Amino acid sequence: MNFDLSEEQQMIVDSVAKFVENDSPVERFRELRQSEQGWEPQMWAKMAEYGWLAVAYPEEQGGFGGSFVDLALILEQLGRGLVPEPYIPSVVLAGGLISKFGSSEQLERYLTPMIEGRSSLALAYAEKQSRYNLNDCLTRADKSTGGWTLKGQKVWVLNGHAADHLIVAARTSGEQFDSSGISLFIVDSDAPGLSRILVKGMDGQRSALINFDGVEVDADRLLGEENEGLAPLEWAIDRGAAAACAEGQGEISEMFERTVQYLKDRRQFKVPIGSFQALQHRAAEMFAEVELCKSTMILAAIQADNEDAGTRKAEISSAKLQLNDGGWFVQKYALQLFGGIAITDEEDIGLFFKRLRVLNGLFGDADYHVDRFQSLERFNGESI
Amino acid sequence: MDMSFTPEQIAFRKEVREWIDSALPPEIKRKAENGANFEHDEVMEWHKILYRKGWAAPGWPEEVGGPGWDVAQRFIFGEECARANAPTLSPFGLGMVGPLIIEYGNDEQKKRFLPKILSGEEVWCQGYSEPNAGSDLASLQLRADKDGDDYILNGQKTWTTHAQYADWIFVLCRTSSEGKPQQGISFLLADLKNTEGIEVKPFLTTGGTDAFSETWFEDARVPQENRVGPENEGWTMAKALLGHERTLIGGVAESGRWLAATKRIAASTPVGVGTLMDDVAFRRRIARLEMRRRAVGMANLRILAAAQVGRAPGPESSILKLAGTEVYQAITELAMDAMGHNAMGWFDSPLEALPEPQQWIASQFNYLRACTIYGGSNEIQKNIISKVILGLPNA
Ligand SMILES: Cc1cc2nc3c(=O)[nH]c(=O)nc-3n(C[C@H](O)[C@H](O)[C@H](O)COP(=O)(O)OP(=O)(O)OC[C@H]3O[C@@H](n4cnc5c(N)ncnc54)[C@H](O)[C@@H]3O)c2cc1C
Numbered sequence: 011m012n013f014d015l016s017e018e019q020q021m022i023v024d025s026v027a028k029f030v031e032n033d034s035p036v037e038r039f040r041e042l043r044q045s046e047q048g049w050e051p052q053m054w055a056k057m058a059e060y061g062w063l064a065v066a067y068p069e070e071q072g073g074f075g076g077s078f079v080d081l082a083l084i085l086e087q088l089g090r091g092l093v094p095e096p097y098i099p100s101v102v103l104a105g106g107l108i109s110k111f112g113s114s115e116q117l118e119r120y121l122t123p124m125i126e127g128r129s130s131l132a133l134a135y136a137e138k139q140s141r142y143n144l145n146d147c148l149t150r151a152d153k154s155t156g157g158w159t160l161k162g163q164k165v166w167v168l169n170g171h172a173a174d175h176l177i178v179a180a181r182t183s184g185e186q187f188d189s190s191g192i193s194l195f196i197v198d199s200d201a202p203g204l205s206r207i208l209v210k211g212m213d214g215q216r217s218a219l220i221n222f223d224g225v226e227v228d229a230d231r232l233l234g235e236e237n238e239g240l241a242p243l244e245w246a247i248d249r250g251a252a253a254a255c256a257e258g259q260g261e262i263s264e265m266f267e268r269t270v271q272y273l274k275d276r277r278q279f280k281v282p283i284g285s286f287q288a289l290q291h292r293a294a295e296m297f298a299e300v301e302l303c304k305s306t307m308i309l310a311a312i313q314a315d316n317e318d319a320g321t322r323k324a325e326i327s328s329a330k331l332q333l334n335d336g337g338w339f340v341q342k343y344a345l346q347l348f349g350g351i352a353i354t355d356e357e358d359i360g361l362f363f364k365r366l367r368v369l370n371g372l373f374g375d376a377d378y379h380v381d382r383f384q385s386l387e388r389f390n391g392e393s394i
Numbered sequence: 395m396d397m398s399f400t401p402e403q404i405a406f407r408k409e410v411r412e413w414i415d416s417a418l419p420p421e422i423k424r425k426a427e428n429g430a431n432f433e434h435d436e437v438m439e440w441h442k443i444l445y446r447k448g449w450a451a452p453g454w455p456e457e458v459g460g461p462g463w464d465v466a467q468r469f470i471f472g473e474e475c476a477r478a479n480a481p482t483l484s485p486f487g488l489g490m491v492g493p494l495i496i497e498y499g500n501d502e503q504k505k506r507f508l509p510k511i512l513s514g515e516e517v518w519c520q521g522y523s524e525p526n527a528g529s530d531l532a533s534l535q536l537r538a539d540k541d542g543d544d545y546i547l548n549g550q551k552t553w554t555t556h557a558q559y560a561d562w563i564f565v566l567c568r569t570s571s572e573g574k575p576q577q578g579i580s581f582l583l584a585d586l587k588n589t590e591g592i593e594v595k596p597f598l599t600t601g602g603t604d605a606f607s608e609t610w611f612e613d614a615r616v617p618q619e620n621r622v623g624p625e626n627e628g629w630t631m632a633k634a635l636l637g638h639e640r641t642l643i644g645g646v647a648e649s650g651r652w653l654a655a656t657k658r659i660a661a662s663t664p665v666g667v668g669t670l671m672d673d674v675a676f677r678r679r680i681a682r683l684e685m686r687r688r689a690v691g692m693a694n695l696r697i698l699a700a701a702q703v704g705r706a707p708g709p710e711s712s713i714l715k716l717a718g719t720e721v722y723q724a725i726t727e728l729a730m731d732a733m734g735h736n737a738m739g740w741f742d743s744p745l746e747a748l749p750e751p752q753q754w755i756a757s758q759f760n761y762l763r764a765c766t767i768y769g770g771s772n773e774i775q776k777n778i779i780s781k782v783i784l785g786l787p788n789a
Contacts (some may be wrong), residue, residue, distance in 0.1 A: 139664040141734045146666070165747060166735045187666065209747045211738045212756045219747045278530040287789075288773055345763050349528055349771065350553045353764045355598035364600070364760065367730070371737045377675060 013308070015083070023083050025060060030091035036358050039092040043214030047172055049094040051127075058127025063101055067109045071117055072125050078249065082256035082311035089260020092365055094215055096130050096169035102253040103168075104131035104177045107194065107246050111234035120175050120196055132173035132199075134164035134220055135243060142378040144179075144243050145189050149222060151180035157229040158182075158195065160203075160222040168372075170218030171208045173199055178222070182237055192239040196231045197222075213368040214361070244319075248326045251373035252314040255307040255329045258369045261362045262337050265344040266300045268359060269293065272348055283347075292343055299336035306332040320388055327379035333369065334376040341366045403466055410474045417443050418480060426479035429655045431603075431741070431754040434559050437481045441514035444483070450512055451488050458496055458504065459512045465699050476647035477654075484556055487511035487518035491564045491583070494635050498581075498623045507562075507583070519586070521551040521565035521609055522632070529774050531566070532575040532629065536611060538567040538582060543618055545569070545582065547591070547611040553768070557607035558596040561587050570626050581628035583620040590614065601761030602741065636770060637711050644711075644718025645765060646691045649725050653684055656729040659752060663732060670732055683725050690718050709782040712775040719765040719772065726759045 015023065034053065042048055057063055065080045067073025074080075081102060088097060101124075108121045108131075123129040140146035149162025160180055170176065176197045184191030197204065203225040206218040234242050270293060273284030283289055310329035316322045341363050345352040352359050374382070383389065399407070418426065422436050432440075444450040452468045454460030463471065475482075492511045495503055510516040527534040536549035547567060557563065563586045570578030586592055591614035596604040623631050657680060660670040670676050697710045730737040733755060739748035741757045766772045780786045 136735055141663070141665055141670075143666065166738055207744050207746055209743050210740060211743075212740045212760075213738070217738070219744070277526075278528060279533075280530075283529075286773075288776065342763075346766055346771070346773075349767055350523065350764070353599050353601075353761065353767065355600055355602070360600040360760070363763075367756075368738050371730070371733075371735060375731060375734070377731070381675075 019080060019083055022062075022065070022080060023087060026062065026084050026087035027090070029057075029060070030087055030093065034091045034093045036092050036361065039094050039214065039361070042094050043210075046208070048210075048214070048216040049096060049172070054095050054130065055127035057095060057097075058125065062097075063105075063127060064125045066101075067105070067121070067125065071109055072122055073109075078252065078314040079308075079311045081253065082307065082314075085253055085256035086260040086263075086307075089257040089365075090264045092261070092361055096132070096172070098250060098253045098257065099133060099167075099169040100124060100131040100173070103133040103246050103250050104173075104175075106249055107133065107177055107233060107242060108196070110245075111194070111242055113230075115230065116196060116233065123174075129174040130169060130172060131175050131177070132167050132169040132218075133177045133246060134167045134170060135179045135247070136164060136166050138163065138165055142374045143187075144247060145192070145240055146187055147179055147181050147192050148186055149178065149180045151182050151193060151195060151227075153182075154226060156226070157231060158227050160195065160197065160225040160227065162222050164220045164222075166209070167218045167220050169216070170199075170220055171206060171216045175199060176220070177233060179239055179243055180222075184237075189240050191237050192243065193236050194233040194239040194242060195227055196233055197225060197227055201225050201227070211368060213365040215365075215368070241319075245322075247373050248322055249314050251330045251379075252307075252310040252326050254369040254372055255303070255310055255326075255333045258333045258337055258366055259303055259307045261366050261369075262300055262303055262333075262340050265359060265362045265366075266296055266340055269296070269344045269347050276349075289347060292347065296340045296343055299339045302336050303329075303332050303340075320386055323382060324386055324388065327374075327383045330374060330379045331376050331383075334379075337366060338370065399466070399470075403470060406467055407470045407474065410471055411477070413447065414474060414478045414480060417447065418478065419443070422481065426481075428750045429479065429658070429752075429754065430750060431757070432481040434556075437484060438514055438517070440481045441483050445513050450483070450514070451492065453489070454492065454496065454512070458508050465695070469695060469698075472647045473650070476651045479651055479654075482648065484517060486520050486556065486560070486564075487514075487516070490520060490635050491518050491562075494564075494581075494631055495622060497634070498631055502619070503583075503622060516561040517556065517559050518562050518564065519554050519557045519560035521554055521557075521563045521584075523553045524550060525552050529771055531632070532579070534566055534568060534575075534579065536565060536567040538569050538580060538616070540569075540618070541615075544615040545618060545621075547582075547584070547614040547616060549611055551609040551611075552607075554594070554607045554609045555605060557586065557594045557609050558604060561585070563592075563609065564622075566628055566632050576629040578626050579628040579632065580625050581622045581631050582616050583622065584614065584616045589616065599761055600763070601757040603757065603761075605761065637708065644690065644694060644714035645722040646687070646694050646714075646718055649687055649718070649722040650691075652722070652725045652729060653680070653687065655751070655755070656680060656725060656732055659729060659732040659755075662749070662751070663734065676732070679728060679731075683721060683728060687721050687725070690714065690721055693717070709778055712770075712778045712783075715769060716772050716775045716779070722765060723762060726755075726762050729755050730759050 062084050064073045065076040069075045105124055108116055124131050137148055151158040151160050176199055178195045178197050179192055181191055182193040203223045205221045209217050209219055274282055276283050306329035310326045313322050313325040344359055345363055348359050351357045448461050451460050452463055452471050456462035495507055524534050538545040538547050563584050565582050565584055566579050567582055568578050569580040591612045593610040594607045596607040599605045663670040665673055694714055733752055736748055736752050741753050
């Protein structure tokens with residue numbers, strides 16, 4: 011057992027932290043949330059230059075052969091600056107799927123340009139009625155002469171507004187709730203019949219509602235096995251949840267540290283408010299939650315690469331629950347301890363709060379992950 | 395001890411319900427049914443309709459234009475307004491400075507101010523907090539120096555809710571620096587629109603609307619006749635007013651409205667072949683909060699009833715503020731959870747992505763993080779409870 015970062019990992023952490031400090035402090039996000047795209051292609055290219063988009067992919071794919079832990083370390087630092095570039099949708103979700111299940115041709119056409127920072131990707135899976143159930147899929151892909159025809163709608167597609175290529179989950183057989191019969195397709199975002207509606211989120215980031223109105227794709231756009239798309243999708247969404255914990259860790263730590271500083275600086279009743287025992291105890295409880303979040307986040311990141319789905323699910327669900335419950339405690343009391351100023355848009359603390367609330371609702375909420383945990387086979391044993 | 399409603403009260407409820415239903419203007423009603431956000435103009439339109447009916451100020455005595463209702467009637471009226479999702483009237487005139495003037499104002503002040511508060515012709519805001527005087531309100535620094543028949547005001551208030559719409563502001567200001575900080579404070583009424591030297595700078599809240607402002611005073615003249623109560627004795631009145639404010643902020647009626655909204659959202663959110671409202675685990679979460687809200691509602695009634703027979707809402711109102719706001723926030727959190735991915739949206743999200751009844755939830759959820767902060771933060775309420783009610787010793 012060893013929880014120390016390797017030398018390379020420490021270097022990554024330091025360089026991302028420096029990037030956030032110099033190139034992408036919270037003020038940059040503040041400006042970008044007013045813009046249409048919400049993030050900047052030239053900054054994406056810069057992140058590619060640093061190698062951060064490539065880190066976790068195998069060397070033969072143009073990556074550095076790193077692990078999910080490397081991704082988590084990067085995301086944690088990006089979270090501290092609320093960096094809005096589409097790291098989770100592009101690198102973790104869609105890029106992860108292509109890397110793991112793509113043909114060599116698909117890797118070259120869709121993954122390579124993304125790794126080089128010349129394009130970005132998105133994963134279109136959620137539907138209006140699906141909530142967190144990945145098997146609830148109404149979008150259909152029907153066989154056509156040259157390939158497939160897609161019909162349906164996807165909602166809250168993170169980075170869907172800007173992505174060059176989308177991975178779309180669609181039904182190639184079976185009924186709405188069937189586990190088998192879902193397939194994944196790589197679709198160009200400018201394909202005829204595809205229309206996107208930009209949606210600005212509470213957190214100032216962007217997603218899209220996407221309609222597929224008879225979109226034709228060639229046979230070589232199928233990603234992985236026909237009808238067997240659910241397991242890869244679950245795998246990707248689990249990694250999304252682990253990534254949310256990692257990015258969320260950055261935001262939680264930032265909120266916590268800023269709160270402690272505020273307790274020292276802000277004076278009322280002629281003393282720093284941090285001298286009130288009620289607030290000292292609150293800060294102590296927050297600290298405990300920050301540490302629990304960090305612990306489960308690390309465990310989830312380590313197990314995200316585990317081939318055993320049971321272990322992966324158990325740890326990632328535990329981490330997501332901790333983010334949604336323990337992290338919520340931190341974000342809620344950070345606002346409370348800032349007092350009135352926390353409710354102003356000018357104060358950064360509220361921006362972190364909003365981003366975290368969005369992460370709470372992505373890739374399964376607390377109820378979803380508790381349900382999933384107790385439905386794991388190993389839960390019926392003595393201890394998990 | 396008796397909690398049942400008399401036949402008269404049951405008839406009264408019916409009368410109120412039917413009247414609200416017929417009196418709500420169509421656009422307001424449509425918004426009410428969709429849980430949408432009301433514009434200031436719509437709130438004032440509803441205020442004026444209630445005024446014409448004689449129901450704008452349920453808590454005021456009859457001789458100054460109140461309807462002369464007892465506690466039960468006021469309770470029923472509050473419930474019915476929440477049930478209909480009718481706009482909540484601005485509290486600063488009707489719920490705060492009005493009752494204060496009724497209790498402490500002189501006859502001229504009553505004649506000058508009360509009718510226009512009641513009719514909604516004049517809108518009010520509250521100038522208590524300053525950048526360095528929040529929880530420690532008594533350390534406030536807005537200076538009021540005597541000059542002839544006037545006071546000259548210099549300094550700054552902040553977080554002034556509704557200042558951007560208001561005609562008048564009631565301010566706590568410093569008229570003396572002698573003695574304890576509490577001793578040199580006076581309560582003044584200032585004409586916000588027609589006084590030179592007052593500037594209102596609205597700023598955005600995390601809800602995305604410009605709900606509050608900084609209010610600056612630079613040699614602003616306020617006639618001495620606009621002082622309520624004796625000079626340097628504003629603190630007692632300020633505290634009495636906070637008692638009123640805290641029972642209002644408890645938000646029992648408002649949280650009932652949110653519960654209803656949460657159920658509507660859950661019932662319209664598909665899960666598998668049914669809806670979220672069929673999900674036992676989620677129903678249990680709603681039920682727990684609904685039951686807890688009933689406890690707060692009953693405590694509210696008991697405290698109001700005690701105030702009715704001559705006892706002002708005292709430190710007990712701190713309990714309502716504490717427990718009420720925590721249930722209230724928990725219900726807004728539940729509404730967000732009910733929305734699933736839709737909770738990511740914002741009020742400017744296109745309707746295809748976010749149905750109208752869910753459009754304002756995230757904004758208000760964010761704004762309502764404030765209800766445990768304003769009106770005396772919940773930490774301050776705990777200090778009041780432990781010191782004033784429980785008599786626990788100081789460190
Ligand atoms: C949305 C909103 C609307 C508002 N509207 C108005 C308005 O219309 N008019 C008006 O006058 N004011 C208004 N306020 C101001 C509000 O009353 C103050 O924000 C509140 O009193 C807290 O003061 P503060 O913001 O300076 O926080 P601070 O007093 O700096 O408090 C910061 C933190 O320290 C804690 N704390 C402070 N002292 C103690 C203590 N002794 N023991 C333990 N904990 C302590 C507080 O609980 C809080 O968590 C509004 C505020 C908000 C957020």
